[in-house]
Every structure is written in C-alpha cells, then in structure tokens.
Amino acid sequence: MTSIEQIASCVNGYDPNALPVEKAQEFIRRFVPRITAVEKLALRAALGRVLAADIISPIDVPSHDNSAMDGYALRGSELSPDRPTRLHIAGTGLAGQQFQGPVTAGQCVRIMTGAVMPEGLDTVVPQEFCQADAEIVTIPAGAVQPGDNRRLRGEDLARGQPALTAGKILRPADLGLLASLGQAEVPVLRRLRVAFFSTGDELRSIGETLDAGCVYDSNRYTLHGMLQRLGVDLLDLGVVRDNPQDLEAAFRQAAESADAIITSGGVSVGEADFTKQMMARLGEVAFWRIAMRPGRPMAFGRIESNGRQAVLFGLPGNPVAVMITFYAFVREALLTMAGATPQPLPMLRAHAEQALRKKPGRTEYQRGIVRQIDGRWQVGITGSQGSGILSSMSQANGLVVLHHNQGDVAEGELVDVLPFEGLI
Numbered sequence: 001m002t003s004i005e006q007i008a009s010c011v012n013g014y015d016p017n018a019l020p021v022e023k024a025q026e027f028i029r030r031f032v033p034r035i036t037a038v039e040k041l042a043l044r045a046a047l048g049r050v051l052a053a054d055i056i057s058p059i060d061v062p063s064h065d066n067s068a069m070d071g072y073a074l075r076g077s078e079l080s081p082d083r084p085t086r087l088h089i090a091g092t093g094l095a096g097q098q099f100q101g102p103v104t105a106g107q108c109v110r111i112m113t114g115a116v117m118p119e120g121l122d123t124v125v126p127q128e129f130c131q132a133d134a135e136i137v138t139i140p141a142g143a144v145q146p147g148d149n150r151r152l153r154g155e156d157l158a159r160g161q162p163a164l165t166a167g168k169i170l171r172p173a174d175l176g177l178l179a180s181l182g183q184a185e186v187p188v189l190r191r192l193r194v195a196f197f198s199t200g201d202e203l204r205s206i207g208e209t210l211d212a213g214c215v216y217d218s219n220r221y222t223l224h225g226m227l228q229r230l231g232v233d234l235l236d237l238g239v240v241r242d243n244p245q246d247l248e249a250a251f252r253q254a255a256e257s258a259d260a261i262i263t264s265g266g267v268s269v270g271e272a273d274f275t276k277q278m279m280a281r282l283g284e285v286a287f288w289r290i291a292m293r294p295g296r297p298m299a300f301g302r303i304e305s306n307g308r309q310a311v312l313f314g315l316p317g318n319p320v321a322v323m324i325t326f327y328a329f330v331r332e333a334l335l336t337m338a339g340a341t342p343q344p345l346p347m348l349r350a351h352a353e354q355a356l357r358k359k360p361g362r363t364e365y366q367r368g369i370v371r372q373i374d375g376r377w378q379v380g381i382t383g384s385q386g387s388g389i390l391s392s393m394s395q396a397n398g399l400v401v402l403h404h405n406q407g408d409v410a411e412g413e414l415v416d417v418l419p420f421e422g423l424i
C-alpha cells in the first residue's frame with residue numbers, strides 16, 4: 001500500500017497547513033483501497049449495491065422487430081406520397097403472437113403495440129391516423145413515413161454488447177434492465193463496513209442527564225444518517241471519552257472490524273485532544289488544515305491493529321463541519337472504496353439573494369435555500385453560518401459553493417449550488 005509520504009510527493013502543491021479542497025480530494029482518491037470481494041444477490045436485493053462485473057447482454061432486447069403503436073402494419077414502399085393509400089386487412093397481430101400467413105402486395109395487418117412485425121412489413125400507421133372498415137384501411141397521404149412506429153430488434157440492448165458496466169451503483173432502471181435480460185442474480189461487491197464514534201468529555205448520549213457545560217452528542221446521529229444513505233454497513237461505537245485507554249480500545253476495535261473509521265472531534269489544537277496523539281500512535285495519519293470553511297482541521301490516514309487496517313477520517317467536532325467534510329471528502333472516498341465509480345455531483349446556478357462576503361484562497365460552503373421565482377433560480381442564506389449552527393443545515397436545501405479563488409459575491413450574481421435532493 002502506498003504511504004502518505006509517497007502520495008504527498010505526487011500531489012502538486014501539497015501543504016498540510018493550507019491544503020486546497022481539490023488537493024485533499026486527489027490525495028484521498030490516490031490513497032484509499034478498493035473492495036474486490038464479490039457476492040451474488042437475487043435481483044431485487046441488489047438495489048443500491050455496486051455491480052462487480054460488466055454485464056454482457058445474452059439476447060437482443062427486444063427480440064423481434066415490433067410495433068410501437070396500435071394500428072396497421074404495412075410496406076412503406078406501398079404508401080402513396082400524394083393521395084390516400086387503400087390496403088386490404090389480411091388479419092390481426094397481437095402482442096406475444098406471431099402473425100401467421102403471407103401478406104401479399106396491397107395488404108396490411110391490424111397490429112397491436114408490442115406485436116411482432118409480420119414478415120416483409122416495416123411501417124405502422126396508428127389507427128387514429130386512418131379510416132378503416134372490416135376489410136379496407138384508408139391512409140391519408142403523408143400520415144406516416146416508411147419505417148415509422150416500428151421498434152427494431154436489439155434497439156434497447158444488442159446481444160453481445162455491454163448492458164451495464166462494473167462499478168455502477170444499481171438503480172431501479174438497472175434492476176429492470178437486468179430483468180429484461182432474464183437475469184435472476186447479480187454479482188455485486190461486498191458492502192463497505194464503516195465504524196464511527198464521537199469523542200469528547202463534554203458529550204452526553206440521549207437518555208443521560210445534561211450536566212453543566214455538556215451537549216448531547218448529535219454528530220453520531222448525523223453520521224448515521226449520512227452513512228445509511230450511502231448504503232454502507234454501520235458499526236456505531238458510541239461516545240468515547242478523552243482518555244488514552246478508551247480511545248485506544250475504540251480505535252483498535254474499529255480497525256479490526258471495519259474498512260473505514262470516522263471520528264468526530266479532537267483534531268484541532270485543544271489541550272484534551274488525545275485523539276490526535278492516539279491516531280498518530282496507532283497508524284499513519286496526516287493532520288491537515290484544509291483551505292475551507294467550515295471544516296478546517298481534519299485528519300486522514302490509516303489505523304492498524306493486530307494486522308488489520310482501516311482508512312481513517314478524523315472529522316472536526318463542530319456539527320456543521322462534520323457534515324461539510326463528509327460531503328466534500330468522505331462520501332466520494334467511501335464510494336470509491338466500495339468499488340463504485342463516483343460521478344461529479346450536478347451543480348445548479350442560482351442568483352444570490354444577498355451579497356456574500358468571501359475571502360479568496362479557501363472554499364466556503366454556505367447553507368442555502370434555493371427556490372425558483374418567476375422562472376429564475378435564486379438562493380438565500382439560512383441565517384448564521386457558524387460551524388455549530390446545525391439548524392442551518394436542517395433548514396437548507398442546498399449548499400452554496402464559493403470556490404477557492406472566488407471573492408465577494410454581489411447581490412444577484414450567479415453562484416454554484418449543490419442541491420440536497422436527488423430524483424432517484
């Protein structure tokens with residue numbers, strides 16, 4: 001496995017005290033291992049899982065040329081371009097049945113959507129475009145062109161061609177696609193296992209008394225939600241006190257049972273931050289100050305215990321910083337580790353509803369409410385943007401991303417917004 005030092009020497013402009021977001025992302029991408037173990041699942045159970053191998057289509061879908069409309073199948077060459085065409089009805093073709101019998105010149109076949117195109121016929125006129133009695137159909141000139149309303153054999157998936165490629169996270173359409181190939185089982189990569197815990201003596205778990213100076217541990221719940229949405233297996237190790245014995249035990253348990261460890265708190269410069277020392281002692285860890293806001297301090301590396309190792313993300317303790325660093329770094333890293341091929345997230349461009357102050361030289365993530373007013377996308381900021389204001393994240397429906405080199409934003413200026421909601 002490549003060491004932190006080796007990777008640092010490959011990443012241009014690597015500076016652990018002012019690391020731009022893109023550099024940290026590049027570093028992480030180079031560092032993390034990928035899961036290779038494969039399991040076979042029944043089709044329905046594979047939703048959200050990472051496909052382990054390319055799927056080559058064993059058949060043509062559809063398997064025959066067929067009609068896209070209810071109407072009449074005919075020879076396109078028999079359509080008259082400048083006067084109505086009259087054809088005799090030779091019979092009916094229903095979906096799932098093959099029309100039997102020859103169709104001679106001057107004849108057509110009554111056909112239903114999905115029915116196999118009778119031999120020699122290449123065009124379908126929808127029934128509402130023409131007039132018909134029991135025997136004769138009259139098609140107005142120009143109602144259809146030769147080849148219209150016919151679906152070709154293999155036009156969805158051609159036999160021998162890749163239908164899906166390895167690394168795809170299976171979505172509903174993919175399950176349907178595999179079903180259309182008659183595939184009952186799918187090879188997927190084993191699920192990534194992620195252990196996480198919170199650190200800090202001031203933290204209380206739900207159900208405990210909130211002593212003076214204490215706060216309830218919210219980060220573990222936010223992390224639980226974010227990880228569950230990613231579809232990984234979770235191992236919640238609770239709140240770990242700021243003392244070396246408890247921290248060592250938690251790190252060892254996590255490294256021995258998970259592929260990745262996520263902690264929150266203890267990565268800054270505070271006096272009780274044993275977490276940092278313990279990370280350094282049990283593994284190979286880089287402590288970064290990232291040129292971003294929120295989420296400046298972060299630890300990244302690996303922890304080892306009894307011959308097992310896990311990738312470590314030591315996230316800052318502030319509740320908003322946990323979420324922002326998760327979406328800026330951890331999400332893509334975990335997907336990569338899970339064997340998926342992460343795609344860049346689509347951004348929306350929206351007009352800022354107010355002027356925004358922004359220092360060039362760091363990436364800022366402001367919590368925004370994006371909405372469409374009179375056909376124009378606008379984004380407003382959700383009040384205080386402090387790193388401890390978790391309600392700002394709850395109210396928001398997107399993140400305004402102010403890029404590294406960007407400066408102040410004027411009211412009405414276009415900014416990039418990362419929407420929270422996805423369609424599928």
Ligand SMILES: Nc1nc2c(c(=O)[nH]1)N[C@H]1C(S)=C(S)[C@@H](COP(=O)(O)OP(=O)(O)OC[C@H]3O[C@@H](n4cnc5c(N)ncnc54)[C@H](O)[C@@H]3O)O[C@H]1N2
Binds near residue numbers: 199203215216268321
């Ligand atoms: N002198 C400096 N002080 C701080 C710096 C700095 O660069 N120099 N960085 C600040 C930033 S930015 C952040 S973020 C925090 C990160 O510090 P830690 O990762 O060591 O986090 P803690 O000190 O443990 O906690 C920070 C804050 O968050 C609350 N917290 C922590 N865990 C939880 C949890 N599970 N649920 C809810 N709230 C949590 C904690 O009570 C603190 O208020 O450091 C700044 N300081």
Ligand code: MOO
Binds near residue numbers: 296297318321
């Ligand atoms: O990580 Mo800190 O949140 O930048 O406040």
